[in-house]
Amino acid sequence: MSKTNYTLSPLGFLHSPLTSREGAPKQGYEGAPNAWLEVNEAFAKGLEGIAVGDEVILITWFHQSRRDVLQVHPRGDTHNPLAGVFATRSPDRPNPLGLHRVRVLAIDGRRLHVGPLEAIDGTPVVDIKPVLAQSRDA
């Protein structure tokens, strides 16, 4: 079994009116605002072909998460029995990756206006993928 680790570099960061985990909706469709994603110059060429109106999937790095948590009460509600983090969308998990399907609302050079998005201000984005029309996934 490999002990290798893998290193992610941020493509850019989110600018959002949401400033704390406590104040943020748990999912985008639960009333989240829009946000700007500013992609670093070094990766700007990778954006070519993304158009206003597209739906894309952002993968974020939940930089405020705890990584030593394996079980949680879903939605932070202690009335819910403990569940494994991989059966939940808890941001606290061994590899704290977030998955967000958003619409591209505007493009200004290497800045994308996207939403709705529940991730907080300053969250790093590590990947952007198109939604595949034919796909059942993501």
Added chain:
Amino acid sequence: MSKTNYTLSPLGFLHSPLTSREGAPKQGYEGAPNAWLEVNEAFAKGLEGIAVGDEVILITWFHQSRRDVLQVHPRGDTHNPLAGVFATRSPDRPNPLGLHRVRVLAIDGRRLHVGPLEAIDGTPVVDIKPVLAQSRDA
């Protein structure tokens, strides 16, 4: 702008009859086989609550990918004009994360039989998430 990098640890690895990128379908729905995901003992408690029949999203690390690629011919077909990798599902991309929606077909302790899945044998899995019934994402 932060220069921070983030470190992923593999949760486990895939066992698949697919042994090369060249022989693998580009998407799961394009005739991919099923695979076994063997989760490391250290993370097994995180699986509690996942049941046979569930649909889950696996995030993989495409360990054979090139990370210095920002533009590709979609689907490797040079007839397709060059596009930014973030407008494609190319495994070659700065942070080579794969996104796969699969069904859980069987569970044997910390081994999950899942599919269909286009990732090749030995691919590390870095996250597992439930599909949210209400969600438009992933």
